[in-house]
Amino acid sequence: MKTLIHIVNLLLISAMLLGVAISRDSKAFGKNLKEQNKSEFPSERCLKELGLTPTTSLRQLTPSIWRTSDGSEIYSTEITGKEIFGFGGSTPLYILVNNGIIQKVTYKDNDESPSFWNNAQKLLTTWNGLTIKQASEKKVDAVSGATISSNSILDNFQSILPTINNQIKKKR
DSSP states (O other): HHHHHHHHHHHHHHHHHHHHHHHHHHTTTTTSSSOSSSOOEEEEHHHTTTTTTTTTTTTEEETEEETTTTTTTEEEEEETTTTOOOOSSSSEEEEEEEEEEEEEEEOOOOSSSSHHHHHGGGGGGGTHHHHHHHHHHOOOOOTTTHHHHHHHHHHHHHHHHHHHHHHHHHHH
């Protein structure tokens, strides 16, 4: 009987902690519980890392694509990669493409452990200067010591390539 009471108490405490975590972060077990049908506008840090200024004029074309005044486009993986998680949760990317060439890739702030993420984000320069076709054919290995985080980068990147291809075809 005592064991049953302990188990019930443990379950109640676990449920309470889960409830607090969900109400505070809208996450359960690293998964975002908010409906994602629109990408967040790139932060000032993201714009700078993409080589743009915070005052760059951006026009939103779709929920996950913005066009700059020079015709470059920023793609977000928040929607296409919403089921892709690193160790600490979702790891969306922003990809800057100009004339079918990947200029830069950066990441939206996330909950990955900084030491692992710093190691994994070395992958972000892998696709710079490549066409979409070259990037999709390039074989890239996960970073040793940050496998889960780096696989989430690789999977997020792959998830947006069909969207980029479709957008390039529309422009022709």
